[in-house]
Amino acid sequence: MVGKKMISSFMIRKYQPGDNEQCRSLWKELTEWHREIYQDSTIGGEHPEDYFDKHLAKVGPDRLWVAVHDSQVVGFVGLIVKGEEAEIEPLIVSKAYRHKSIGKQLTRTVTSEARNLNIRFLNIKPVARNIQAIKFLYKQGFKNLGHIQLFLDFSEHAWKPGPQLFECKFNF
Numbered sequence: 001m002v003g004k005k006m007i008s009s010f011m012i013r014k015y016q017p018g019d020n021e022q023c024r025s026l027w028k029e030l031t032e033w034h035r036e037i038y039q040d041s042t043i044g045g046e047h048p049e050d051y052f053d054k055h056l057a058k059v060g061p062d063r064l065w066v067a068v069h070d071s072q073v074v075g076f077v078g079l080i081v082k083g084e085e086a087e088i089e090p091l092i093v094s095k096a097y098r099h100k101s102i103g104k105q106l107t108r109t110v111t112s113e114a115r116n117l118n119i120r121f122l123n124i125k126p127v128a129r130n131i132q133a134i135k136f137l138y139k140q141g142f143k144n145l146g147h148i149q150l151f152l153d154f155s156e157h158a159w160k161p162g163p164q165l166f167e168c169k170f171n172f
C-alpha cells in the first residue's frame with residue numbers, strides 16, 4: 001500500500017522570479033482558506049494575490065522557499081527577520097497536496113534557516129480559528145505560547161464558543 005506520506009517527488013528551493021504567478025495564486029488560496037474558516041468573503045479584499053508582491057518586496061527573495069512538484073509550485077514559506085526574533089509568514093501548501101509532509105519540510109527549512117541566523121525566538125501567528133494549522137504546528141514543536149490577542153467586536157459577526165485558558169472561556 002502506498003502510504004499517505006509518499007509523493008513521487010518534491011523539492012524545496014529558494015524562490016525564483018519565475019515562481020511569481022504560482023506564489024500569487026497560493027497566496028489567494030491562503031486568503032480563501034481564511035474566508036472559509038471565518039465565513040467572511042471580504043477578507044483580503046478584491047485582489048488578495050497582490051499581497052504576495054508586497055510581501056516579496058518586504059522580505060526579499062532570499063527569505064522565501066517554495067516546494068516544487070512536477071515543476072509546479074505547490075507550497076511556499078517565508079521568514080521575516082526582526083533582530084533576534086523571526087516570524088514564519090506565510091506558510092501554505094495547496095489543498096490537493098496537503099498531508100504529504102510538504103508543510104513539515106517547508107517548516108524544517110525555515111526553522112533551520114532561523115537557527116543559522118542565530119535567531120532566538122521563531123514565531124508564527126495562526127489565527128485562533130485555524131485549528132488545523134495550530135495542530136500541525138504543535139506537532140512540529142511549536143509548543144510555547146507568546147502573545148494572545150484579545151479584541152472587542154463592534155460588528156454583528158457571530159463568534160463561536162472556543163477554547164478555555166486560565167479558567168476564562170473565549171469565543172474564537
Ligand SMILES: CC(C)(COP(=O)(O)OP(=O)(O)OC[C@H]1O[C@@H](n2cnc3c(N)ncnc32)[C@H](O)[C@@H]1OP(=O)(O)O)[C@@H](O)C(=O)NCCC(=O)NCCS
Pocket residue numbers: 030033091092093094097098099100101102103104105124125126127130131132133135136139
Ligand atoms: C498547515 C499546512 C501548511 C500543513 O501542511 P501539510 O503539508 O498538509 O502538512 P504535513 O503533511 O507536512 O503534516 C505534517 C504533520 O502534521 C499533521 N497534520 C497536518 N495537517 C493536520 C491537521 N489538519 N490536523 C492535525 N494534524 C495535521 C500530519 O498528520 C503530520 O503528522 P505526522 O508527521 O505525525 O504524520 C496546510 O494544512 C495548509 O497549507 N493549510 C492552509 C494554510 C494555513 O493555514 N497556513 C498556516 C498559517 S499559520
